[in-house]
Amino acid sequence: xxxxxxxxxxxxxxxxxxxxxxxxxxxxxxxxxxxxxxxxxxxxxxxxxxxxxxxxxxxxxxxxxxxxxxxxxxxxxxxxxxxxxxxxxxxxxxxxxxxxxxxxxxxxxxxxxxxxxxxxxxxxxxxxxxxxxxxxxxxxxxxxxxxxxxxxxxxxxxxxxxxxxxxxxxxxxxxxxxxxxxxxxxxxxxxxxxxxxxxxxxxxxxxxxxxxxxxxxxxxxxxxxxxxxxxxxxxxxxxxxxxxxxxxxxxxxxxxxxxxxxxxxxxxxxxxxxxxxxxxxxxxxxxxxxxxxxxxxxxxxxxxxxxxxxxxxxxxxxxxxxxxxxxxxxxxxxxxxxxxxxxxxxxxxxxxxxxxxxxxxxxxxxxxxxxxxxxxxxxxxxxxxxxxxxxxxxx
Amino acid sequence: xxxxxxxxxxxxxxxxxxxxxxxxxxxxxxxxxxxxxxxxxxxxxxxxxxxxxxxxxxxxxxxxxxxxxxxxxxxxxxxxxxxxxxxxxxxxxxxxxxxxxxxxxxxxxxxxxxxxxxxxxxxxxxxxxxxxxxxxxxxxxxxxxxxxxxxxxxxxxxxxxxxxxxxxxxxxxxxxxxxxxxxxxxxxxxxxxxxxxxxxxxxxxxxxxxxxxxxxxxxxxxxxxxxxxxxxxxxxxxxxxxxxxxxxxxxxxxxxxxxxxxxxxxxxxxxxxxxxxxxxxxxxxxxxxxxxxxxxxxxxxxxxxxxxxxxxxxxxxxxxxxxxxxxxxxxxxxxx
Numbered sequence: 001x002x003x004x005x006x007x008x009x010x011x012x013x014x015x016x017x018x019x020x021x022x023x024x025x026x027x028x029x030x031x032x033x034x035x036x037x038x039x040x041x042x043x044x045x046x047x048x049x050x051x052x053x054x055x056x057x058x059x060x061x062x063x064x065x066x067x068x069x070x071x072x073x074x075x076x077x078x079x080x081x082x083x084x085x086x087x088x089x090x091x092x093x094x095x096x097x098x099x100x101x102x103x104x105x106x107x108x109x110x111x112x113x114x115x116x117x118x119x120x121x122x123x124x125x126x127x128x129x130x131x132x133x134x135x136x137x138x139x140x141x142x143x144x145x146x147x148x149x150x151x152x153x154x155x156x157x158x159x160x161x162x163x164x165x166x167x168x169x170x171x172x173x174x175x176x177x178x179x180x181x182x183x184x185x186x187x188x189x190x191x192x193x194x195x196x197x198x199x200x201x202x203x204x205x206x207x208x209x210x211x212x213x214x215x216x217x218x219x220x221x222x223x224x225x226x227x228x229x230x231x232x233x234x235x236x237x238x239x240x241x242x243x244x245x246x247x248x249x250x251x252x253x254x255x256x257x258x259x260x261x262x263x264x265x266x267x268x269x270x271x272x273x274x275x276x277x278x279x280x281x282x283x284x285x286x287x288x289x290x291x292x293x294x295x296x297x298x299x300x301x302x303x304x305x306x307x308x309x310x311x312x313x314x315x316x317x318x319x320x321x322x323x324x325x326x327x328x329x330x331x332x333x334x335x336x337x338x339x340x341x342x343x344x345x346x347x348x349x350x351x352x353x354x355x356x357x358x359x360x361x362x363x364x365x366x367x368x369x370x371x372x373x374x375x376x377x378x379x380x381x382x383x384x385x386x387x388x389x390x391x392x393x394x395x
Numbered sequence: 396x397x398x399x400x401x402x403x404x405x406x407x408x409x410x411x412x413x414x415x416x417x418x419x420x421x422x423x424x425x426x427x428x429x430x431x432x433x434x435x436x437x438x439x440x441x442x443x444x445x446x447x448x449x450x451x452x453x454x455x456x457x458x459x460x461x462x463x464x465x466x467x468x469x470x471x472x473x474x475x476x477x478x479x480x481x482x483x484x485x486x487x488x489x490x491x492x493x494x495x496x497x498x499x500x501x502x503x504x505x506x507x508x509x510x511x512x513x514x515x516x517x518x519x520x521x522x523x524x525x526x527x528x529x530x531x532x533x534x535x536x537x538x539x540x541x542x543x544x545x546x547x548x549x550x551x552x553x554x555x556x557x558x559x560x561x562x563x564x565x566x567x568x569x570x571x572x573x574x575x576x577x578x579x580x581x582x583x584x585x586x587x588x589x590x591x592x593x594x595x596x597x598x599x600x601x602x603x604x605x606x607x608x609x610x611x612x613x614x615x616x617x618x619x620x621x622x623x624x625x626x627x628x629x630x631x632x633x634x635x636x637x638x639x640x641x642x643x644x645x646x647x648x649x650x651x652x653x654x655x656x657x658x659x660x661x662x663x664x665x666x667x668x669x670x671x672x673x674x675x676x677x678x679x680x681x682x683x684x685x686x687x688x689x690x691x692x693x694x695x696x697x698x699x700x701x702x703x704x705x706x707x708x709x710x711x712x713x714x715x716x717x718x719x720x721x722x723x724x725x726x727x728x729x730x731x
Contacts, residue, residue, distance in 0.1 A: 050588040051591065157414050205494065208503070320633075325621045330645055
């Protein structure tokens, strides 16, 4: 069994992270499908899947709850153990956040007050950071409910490496903000002086963004009174779940330098938090057709054939040009494959990933279970065959 | 279309697209091509680290501008520094420091959707108006959707009724909706999902932001090979050269791979053209790390592509544009 297969067999949580456009959602779906094929009950949390993949996973128009995918779709040959189950959900940021507020509100009235506040609506809308926060919250919820052996989470594409891990703490930091803490207790006489200072400060803030915004903020913080501890506890629980040995981080990247730099940066920030990358998945790797140490030779032959003016007749000349073009292409592709290989070995070594799995550039889009199985064949068996049948070996 | 005319269509070009499609490479190539016409270029990087300095073989960027190549300068923009500067210029320096130092800026930025984006776009507008360069290229945020970034001024007008931030938003909208001042150039890969997402983004930008779209950059195009795997051995005989068996197999595989990719990519680029009639500029997939030499090659490809555009290209809006928009072939067509 490959190291990656071990992860999906053994772990309880797999977090797929990385920058956008590197195939994170596809990787998450593939890992989930393999887990189900190995007999586990799996749920895949997707963030913003491409439409065709969402359709394939049956996510279109579904709510914020896991939706079980018919076995025939991910296990057409019925070779997986009967315990295998695959479910997916598409994260709905707003309703996840609403649920969180309802859970920690001391009364339905308090929850309603918060949900109606326009500052809250700004936070709960698609603002940066909130999506990460709610992805983490969804993970926590699914973990608490205990219905799945394995939870695979796709994370929002992010420039800031730690958004997903850090996000839960962001709201508690907001709630801890000094100025606003004072505002939350305006009626207590002992704080009146400080409160006056805070009010003066807010008047100046009003000059920049208008008083309505400030009033909304004040109303929001007042409405939140008494709920901060709940949120703090929740943030703490999330960090514990992410640090648990049964949680693995899988970093997804492409072999391009900018993507590798981002991946390395990401891994370093994870390490600083005491978390490690268990596996590195590199997508869109170019296949090697020639021998890497002969690139210059291929290039020289291409140049020689293309500039070979000695050939007398037109047919010979055209043939030399065709052959030259072929050598040129071989030189370029060999160069590309060599550079990529070096790039991904470097990044794997530098981030200390225990497992490196690659998926070659595919001649088509990945958007259904057959093409996911193809990606799976590369990830789990390291093969380059095109086989849409189930690929795992039972047991 | 002449390159000088192309680069002087608007003073601000916002290069946008989803992560991993090569926005930074395109920004750098566009800058180099523009600088060759004698234009002074400023690349503005919005937050985050990126490979831009590496494209020019330089050290990471600062908020203050620095030169990356002859005629090409660059700087980064961060919302916090932009706010400090903006308020400072309006006699609110102390207030701005308190906002940042107390962390209240985070609260305010959370309360006001698009606050950070408007600060950055406001700074771009200020750079544009002060005439710091003939062409300002904005390397838009990678992760945040371009639509969200650019729609922020309109969203902000709903949230903020008074004050300098509202004025800023109004002025940014004026810039975004004037094609002589600003246009967006989208970048994509010739693959199914990126193409689909680009089409959605393009229409959203036109409909919701009202910004003019320039040509679409189709990046990382495989170049088809003018050779055929079947005739390789005969070609070698005709040309009277030795062809080792192992080479023949590798050559055939390389040609077949390139051809398969090129066919798929052409189909996607054609589909893009049918659904979004904007001129396309195709950039080749290059081997090796992206550095100054590659950027020069990309600038060459871009210049060749621009030369084939009709005069006034980019004046046609997607919905009314001619379906005969010019497409620059990715390379020599297969000769068979």
